Amino acid sequence: MMSAAAVRVSHPTGKLSGTAILPASKSEANRALIIRALTGEDFLIHNLSDANDTQLLNRILSTPAGEEVSAEDAGTVMRFLTAYYAATGQKLVLTGTPRMCQRPIGVLVDALRTLGADIEYLGEEGYPPMRMKGFSGTGTNQLSVRSDISSQYISALLMIGPLLPQGLELTLEGKISSAPYIRMTLAQMAHFGVQAKFEGNHISVPAQKYQAKEFTVESDWSAASYWYSMTALAQEADVFLPALRFNSLQGDSVLPELMVPFGVKTEFTENGVRLTKQPKEEKPERIDFSDCPDLAQTVAALAAGIKVEVEMTGLESLRIKETDRIAALQNEVQKFGAALTEVEPDVFKLILEKQPENEARVHTYEDHRMAMAFAPLALKLPLVVEEPKVVRKSYPRYWEELQKAGFEVEEVQ
Ligand SMILES: O=C(O)C1=C[C@@H](OP(=O)(O)O)[C@@H](O)[C@H](O)C1
Numbered sequence: 001m002m003s004a005a006a007v008r009v010s011h012p013t014g015k016l017s018g019t020a021i022l023p024a025s026k027s028e029a030n031r032a033l034i035i036r037a038l039t040g041e042d043f044l045i046h047n048l049s050d051a052n053d054t055q056l057l058n059r060i061l062s063t064p065a066g067e068e069v070s071a072e073d074a075g076t077v078m079r080f081l082t083a084y085y086a087a088t089g090q091k092l093v094l095t096g097t098p099r100m101c102q103r104p105i106g107v108l109v110d111a112l113r114t115l116g117a118d119i120e121y122l123g124e125e126g127y128p129p130m131r132m133k134g135f136s137g138t139g140t141n142q143l144s145v146r147s148d149i150s151s152q153y154i155s156a157l158l159m160i161g162p163l164l165p166q167g168l169e170l171t172l173e174g175k176i177s178s179a180p181y182i183r184m185t186l187a188q189m190a191h192f193g194v195q196a197k198f199e200g201n202h203i204s205v206p207a208q209k210y211q212a213k214e215f216t217v218e219s220d221w222s223a224a225s226y227w228y229s230m231t232a233l234a235q236e237a238d239v240f241l242p243a244l245r246f247n248s249l250q251g252d253s254v255l256p257e258l259m260v261p262f263g264v265k266t267e268f269t270e271n272g273v274r275l276t277k278q279p280k281e282e283k284p285e286r287i288d289f290s291d292c293p294d295l296a297q298t299v300a301a302l303a304a305g306i307k308v309e310v311e312m313t314g315l316e317s318l319r320i321k322e323t324d325r326i327a328a329l330q331n332e333v334q335k336f337g338a339a340l341t342e343v344e345p346d347v348f349k350l351i352l353e354k355q356p357e358n359e360a361r362v363h364t365y366e367d368h369r370m371a372m373a374f375a376p377l378a379l380k381l382p383l384v385v386e387e388p389k390v391v392r393k394s395y396p397r398y399w400e401e402l403q404k405a406g407f408e409v410e411e412v413q
């Protein structure tokens with residue numbers, strides 16, 4: 001199924017029940033892997049994600065680096081390794097997929113150069129591939145970095161901060177996008193014995209040593225979002241998601257609150273989360289995705305599927321992810337009778353225009369979240385998802401878990 005050109009997805013009963021297995025968080029796993037590499041010691045990371053983004057980083061870090069390393073399509077791998085190779089003075093070429101070479105990295109490279117890294121762009125200035133040429137460490141420890149493009153640049157810098165001779169004093173300029181991911185980085189650094197201070201727009205990381213220590217990766221709240229969407233779309237639903245925690249490091253754990261207006265009830269139990277349907281109480285208001293950009297596609301697809309008009313903001317960073325996610329959403333929601341229109345700068349309104357297509361064919365733009373966000377709409381009408389293998393980036397078992405939940409997933413051309 002993973003290699004099929006497309007899958008036809010349907011759900012004969014529209015009723016969902018049972019347990020769905022989530023992948024572990026690739027964000028937490030990739031931070032733990034980088035920090036483990038920085039300690040130079042071996043310790044166990046439990047529940048390491050089977051996501052390709054994590055398996056790839058684990059492979060790269062556990063084998064001697066050759067002359068060229070590919071981060072493939074994994075943003076965290078590209079950004080975290082750039083800082084890691086800079087700080088450890090490794091000399092090699094860092095590249096990725098053609099799309100990765102269109103995802104900007106200039107803010108991070110400029111910051112690392114200021115710290116004393118020698119980095120050369122091999123293609124377009126500001127974009128991978130880059131040649132990492134060593135680290136002189138003669139730079140300052142004071143940095144001002146734009147924080148409105150990607151938090152991954154900040155996380156990458158923070159993780160190498162304790163190893164720099166004078167630590168790191170980081171001033172964040174502009175809006176702080178994806179802020180929970182910065183807090184996740186600091187929380188994981190604290191787990192490994194490194195104390196930092198985040199006040200206002202300033203982060204201070206004194207020079208320190210990481211302590212080798214086991215770490216357990218939590219289940220992935222971003223992946224849970226697709227089960228929230230399925231619960232909202234099903235006629236009846238009672239879904240159990242094991243191992244999700246209320247006190248999560250992940251910003252996407254806002255889902256229980258965010259999904260109330262869509263009619264999903266969340267109960268936390270000792271072993272995980274139970275999702276059931278409840279009446280849709282109120283119309284969802286304008287939703288700001290600045291702190292949880294990976295949930296935007298889930299919500300846009302769901303709103304089209306349950307025919308709820310919604311306003312979405314905080315979407316700037318979506319243009320530079322696995323694909324231009326705004327353009328991709330605008331194309332695909334149309335097939336479900338909706339339109340996503342920018343009504344004022346950075347405010348997008350999803351409105352309902354016409355009847356959904358019979359058996360819509362969803363294009364996935366090499367973006368795992370396009371496949372996973374639209375597949376739940378099969379609870380309403382059968383649909384076709386192209387390039388189903390894209391899910392391997394973060395949730396390789398996605399289609400198997402759908403089948404367990406009563407979906408029919410059949411290979412087609
Ligand atoms: O640090 C991380 O693990 C991530 C940060 C976010 O990216 P941006 O900071 O680029 O928004 C998020 O979209 C991505 O899936 C994972």
Ligand SMILES: C=C(OP(=O)(O)O)C(=O)O
Pocket residue numbers: 073074075076077294321322369394
């Ligand atoms: C944006 C994502 O990943 P990355 O930026 O790490 O490629 C994602 O998983 O939605």
